[in-house]
Amino acid sequence: xxxxxxxxxxxxxxxxxxxxxxxxxxxxxxxxxxxxxxxxxxxxxxxxxxxxxxxxxxxxxxxxxxxxxxxxxxxxxxxxxxxxxxxxxxxxxxxxxxxxxxxxxxxxxxxxxxxxxxxxxxxxxxxxxxxxxxxxxxxxxxxxxxxxxxxxxxxxxxxxxxxxxxxxxxxxxxxxxxxxxxxxxxxxxxxxxxxxxxxxxxxxxxxxxxxxxxxxxxxxxxxxxxxxxxxxxxxxxxxxxxxxxxxxxxxxxxxxxxxxxxxxxxxxxxxxxxxxxxxxxxxxxxxxxxxxxxxxxxxxxxxxxxxxxxxxxxxxxxxxxxxxxxxx
Amino acid sequence: xxxxxxxxxxxxxxxxxxxxxxxxxxxxxxxxxxxxxxxxxxxxxxxxxxxxxxxxxxxxxxxxxxxxxxxxxxxxxxxxxxxxxxxxxxxxxxxxxxxxxxxxxxxxxxxxxxxxxxxxxxxxxxxxxxxxxxxxxxxxxxxxxxxxxxxxxxxxxxxxxxxxxxxxxxxxxxxxxxxxxxxxxxxxxxxxxxxxxxxxxxxxxxxxxxxxxxxxxxxxxxxxxxxxxxxxxxxxxxxxxxxxxxxxxxxxxxxxxxxxxxxxxxxxxxxxxxxxxxxxxxxxxxxxxxxxxxxxxxxxxxxxxxxxxxxxxxxxxxxxxxxxxxxx
Numbered sequence: 001x002x003x004x005x006x007x008x009x010x011x012x013x014x015x016x017x018x019x020x021x022x023x024x025x026x027x028x029x030x031x032x033x034x035x036x037x038x039x040x041x042x043x044x045x046x047x048x049x050x051x052x053x054x055x056x057x058x059x060x061x062x063x064x065x066x067x068x069x070x071x072x073x074x075x076x077x078x079x080x081x082x083x084x085x086x087x088x089x090x091x092x093x094x095x096x097x098x099x100x101x102x103x104x105x106x107x108x109x110x111x112x113x114x115x116x117x118x119x120x121x122x123x124x125x126x127x128x129x130x131x132x133x134x135x136x137x138x139x140x141x142x143x144x145x146x147x148x149x150x151x152x153x154x155x156x157x158x159x160x161x162x163x164x165x166x167x168x169x170x171x172x173x174x175x176x177x178x179x180x181x182x183x184x185x186x187x188x189x190x191x192x193x194x195x196x197x198x199x200x201x202x203x204x205x206x207x208x209x210x211x212x213x214x215x216x217x218x219x220x221x222x223x224x225x226x227x228x229x230x231x232x233x234x235x236x237x238x239x240x241x242x243x244x245x246x247x248x249x250x251x252x253x254x255x256x257x258x259x260x261x262x263x264x265x266x267x268x269x270x271x272x273x274x275x276x277x278x279x280x281x282x283x284x285x286x287x288x289x290x291x292x293x294x295x296x297x298x299x300x301x302x303x304x305x306x307x308x309x310x311x312x313x314x315x316x317x318x319x320x321x322x323x324x325x326x327x328x
Numbered sequence: 329x330x331x332x333x334x335x336x337x338x339x340x341x342x343x344x345x346x347x348x349x350x351x352x353x354x355x356x357x358x359x360x361x362x363x364x365x366x367x368x369x370x371x372x373x374x375x376x377x378x379x380x381x382x383x384x385x386x387x388x389x390x391x392x393x394x395x396x397x398x399x400x401x402x403x404x405x406x407x408x409x410x411x412x413x414x415x416x417x418x419x420x421x422x423x424x425x426x427x428x429x430x431x432x433x434x435x436x437x438x439x440x441x442x443x444x445x446x447x448x449x450x451x452x453x454x455x456x457x458x459x460x461x462x463x464x465x466x467x468x469x470x471x472x473x474x475x476x477x478x479x480x481x482x483x484x485x486x487x488x489x490x491x492x493x494x495x496x497x498x499x500x501x502x503x504x505x506x507x508x509x510x511x512x513x514x515x516x517x518x519x520x521x522x523x524x525x526x527x528x529x530x531x532x533x534x535x536x537x538x539x540x541x542x543x544x545x546x547x548x549x550x551x552x553x554x555x556x557x558x559x560x561x562x563x564x565x566x567x568x569x570x571x572x573x574x575x576x577x578x579x580x581x582x583x584x585x586x587x588x589x590x591x592x593x594x595x596x597x598x599x600x601x602x603x604x605x606x607x608x609x610x611x612x613x614x615x616x617x618x619x620x621x622x623x624x625x626x627x628x629x630x631x632x633x634x635x636x637x638x639x640x641x642x643x644x645x646x647x648x649x650x651x652x653x654x655x656x
Contacts, residue, residue, distance in 0.1 A: 082630050091630065140492045154596070156492070163598025164468040164484070165630070170595040173628055176506045178588045187591065187626040260506045261592075263515065267498040268482070268593055270491025298515040300501055302410050302419065302493070 011070045013061050013114070014128075014324030015054055016121060017079040019043045019095035022050070024057035025317070026065040027324035031132035033317055035064040046098035054104075055111040062112075074115035076326035077104055078124030078319050082167040088118050117326040121319060123160045123169060125277060126153030128322025133313035134275040142262060142271050143312070144171050147233065147279035149184070150192040150258075154269060161269075172196070174261040191261035195254040197279070201231040207246045215246035237283040248286070255287040259294025259309075266299045266307070277312030285311075339398045340655045341389050341442070343382055344449060344647030345407040347371045347423035350378070352385035353645070354393035355652035359460035361645055363392040374426035382432075383439040390440075402443035404654035405432055406452030406647050410495040416446050445654040449647060451488045451497060453605060454481030456650025461641035462603040470590060470599050471640070472499050475561065475607035477512070478520040478586075482597060489597075500524070502589040519589035523582040525607070529559040535574045543574035565611040576614070583615040587622025587637075594627045594635070605640030613639075 011026040011034075018041055025036040037060050042049040054077070062072050081093030088105040109116040119127070126143035129135050139158050145151040150172030154161040162168055172192035173185050180189025181199075193199060205228045208218040220239045224230035239247035262274050274295070276288060292309040299307060314321055339354040339362075346369055353364040365388050370377040382405070390400050409421030416433040437444040447455070454471035457463050467486050473479040478500030482489035489496055500520035501513050508517025509527075521527060533556045536546040548567045552558035567575035590602050602623070604616060620637040627635060642649055 161597075165598045165600075165634075167628065167630055168596060168598040170628055173595040174592040175588055175626065176503060178504045178585070185628055257506070260503055264502040264589075264592055265596055267501040268496060268596060269489075270493045270496040272493075298503065300495065300498055300513055302495055306493075 009070050010073045011065055012073050012324040012327045013058050013065075013075045014320035014322070015057060015075060015077045016124075016319030016323055017041065017050060017054055017077060018121070018319075019080070019093075022053050022057055023320050024054075024061045025320040025324070026061050026070070027321055027328075028070075029328060031321060033321060035061045036320070037061055043096045047096075047102045050096070051102075051104070051107050051111070054108060058108070058112050058114070062114075072114060074117065074327040075108060075112060076124065076323035077108065077116060077118040078121035078323040079104060079118060080121050082165065083118055083120045083123075084166045085162055090118060115327070119160070119323070119326050120153070120162075120166070120169075121322075122151035123153040123162065124322035124326060125314075125318040126155050126169070126275075126322065127160050127325045128314055128318045128320075129275055129277060129312050130155045130158050131325045131328065132321055133318070134310045138273045138275070138308075138310070140271045141273040141275045141310075142171065142265055142269075143169070144258065144262075144274060144276045145278035145318075146195065146258070146276055146281065148197045150196055151278075154271065156271070171261060171265060174264050176257055176260040176264075191257055194257045197233060200233060200236065200250060200254060201228075204231050204236055204246065204250050207250065215244075215249075218246040219244045220247060233280045233283065237280070240284050240286075251283055251287045252290045254280075255290030256294040259291040260298060262291065262309075263295045263298035266295065266303050270303070272299065272303045272306035273308045273310065275310045275312050277314070277318050281312045281315070337398050338401045339393055340401050340652040341386050341393075341403045342648035342650070342652030343385060343403060343405045344452075344651055345369065345378060345382055345405060346449070346647070347408070347421075350381050350385050351648050352382075352389045353648040353652070354389050354398070355649055355656075356398075357656060359649060361649060363389045364648070365389055371424045375424075375430045378424070379430075379432070379435050379439070382436060386436070386440050386442070390442075400442060402445065402655040403436060403440060404452065404651035405436065405444060405446040406449035406651040407432060407446060408449050410493065411446055411448045411451075412494045413490055418446060443655070447488070447651070447654050448481070448494070448497075449651075450479035451481040451490065452650035452654060453642075453646040454483050454497070454603075454650065455488050455653045456642055456646045456648075457603055457605060457640050458483045458486050459653045459656065460649055461646070462638045466601045466603070466636075466638070468599045469601040469603045469638075470499060470593055470597075471497070472586065472590075472602060472604045473606035473646075474523065474586070474604055474609065476525045478524055479606075482599065484599070499589060499593060502592050504585060504588040504592075519585055522585045525561055528561060528564065528578060528582055529556075532559050532564055532574065532578050535578065543572075543577075546574040547572045548575060561608045561611065565608070568612050568614075579611055579615045580618045582608075583618030584622040587619040588626060590619065590637075591623045591626035594623065594631050598631070600627065600631045600634035601636045601638065603638045603640050605642070605646050609640045609643070 152171030480499030511521035
């Protein structure tokens with residue numbers, strides 16, 4: 001590959017390997033996405049199953065796209081876990097069975113015959129947003145993936161800040177209350193332990209149902225047809241858009257709690273812009289405003305005027321576009 | 329100046345401009361310090377007074393050192409506040425009267441005829457420690473100046489991580505409890521609001537004196553001759569070294585609280601080594617161990633094995649050595 005930037009007919013395959021699905025697509029140099037494919041992930045069957053699936057997904061996308069005359073410039077992979085900069089080893093992706101360290105780039109390169117680059121999925125999504133999304137106007141930003149968990153990445157001067165070991169950007173595990181509830185990570189009081197999907201849903205359920213419920217008439221009960229296990233950020237967002245008090249309350253508080261964590265990050269890395277992606281990025285604007293207000297009230301004085309919280313622009317394509325961006 | 333690195337006979341003048349004192353010294357390329365001078369700072373009289381004092385301090389050091397035959401390779405300045413990378417402007421140093429933005433490098437260069445570089449004082453001290461102190465073994469570390477306040481800097485690959493606006497590294501203003509006590513900065517629950525000198529002293533005073541004091545027999549009462557306003561980290565450290573329970577308790581808790589903030593920083597920037605300087609760096613080792621234990625229990629799993637908390641090695645010379653390091 002002599003040209004680093006593929007010409008307009010060229011494309012890169014972006015693969016977003018998750019615990020639930022593996023998504024892949026062809027991405028051209030201008031960020032246009034085509035030939036998307038999504039398959040249920042067999043992460044519980046161990047690395048070999050996942051590598052086989054990813055290889056199959058790449059082949060499927062390449063086959064489809066090549067029939068249109070394009071040239072593949074390589075494959076970018078986004079995957080959970082810490083990906084080391086030196087050797088590209090993927091270490092301990094959470095919710096993947098039987099992984100310790102796997103050379104994902106090496107294995108997929110051998111199987112597909114393509115150049116392969118691998119990056120932590122949140123970092124890759126952040127890069128996608130930097131190249132083709134909210135980052136076009138912001139060379140430096142804190143990226144947050146707010147959904148099941150709260151992940152993130154730091155973009156500095158348009159590039160991923162990986163930290164010396166490749167594990168930087170874990171915004172979800174910034175402590176906002178040292179005496180707070182336990183987090184999945186083993187710490188207590190992480191912002192994820194307040195605003196991750198499970199915790200948000202639990203909090204919402206308590207507010208709308210059962211003894212002591214403060215908002216028993218919430219529209220959410222109707223939206224989930226009485227099945228509170230179906231309360232997720234999407235339902236809560238929809239209810240908030242319809243003016244539901246409980247939903248508004250939960251999301252405003254959650255935005256503010258994210259703002260507490262972000263303020264700490266701003267004071268440490270001096271990046272006053274946050275871009276929010278993931279499932280909750282579809283939430284109403286007041287959630288972003290709540291986060292920004294809280295940040296503004298907490299960051300050091302010189303940062304206050306610059307604080308901004310933006311919605312990510314790539315939606316659920318951030319993963320594949322970001323992975324593909326690794327080679328652009 | 330053709331050679332970037334002065335030869336052995338050459339020296340750099342390091343100037344540490346503080347709200348209380350202005351310190352200056354000649355520093356050779358191997359970090360050796362000579363011709364130290366300390367003058368009380370007239371920070372309350374405004375920028376012109378401070379610039380005049382700094383100029384005088386530089387002249388005094390240069391005069392002394394030159395008589396020994398050396399050649400001055402430039403002047404490095406450390407000063408509180410945000411120092412922008414582009415234009416070197418020093419903005420709003422706390423506790424300095426009448427400063428908005430001052431071109432310290434430009435002014436001092438004009439007055440001394442030397443090349444002058446200016447940096448935030450905590451960043452400069454971190455750089456000094458990176459070059460000649462604890463950082464010799466650690467290319468990446470979080471530097472904490474723990475004294476009156478809690479400042480800091482991030483060293484990445486031996487260099488200062490300034491952040492896009494030059495304000496990175498404010499470890500003291502990482503929130504450890506969103507509902508915590510008010511901090512000088514306007515936020516609440518910053519780690520500085522728990523372990524800065526004023527708060528430590530207040531907490532200690534409550535533990536050893538007055539109604540409800542849990543340790544009325546503390547040796548500290550004796551050490552300060554009954555004048556509790558003299559309780560400072562040095563006194564508390566001395567008492568702890570003698571096994572005083574109240575002092576041990578206060579410092580252990582303070583170390584742990586610093587550890588909470590450091591854990592958040594580690595999760596965001598992936599730098600598991602902290603180096604503690606400032607007045608409290610003379611504290612007994614158990615304080616550092618308490619910080620490390622707390623960090624280890626809170627950082628994400630992949631960082632746990634790597635967590636280390638080290639004592640800074642340059643003591644009260646970190647400021648001048650660090651400032652001089654800007655030109656080395």
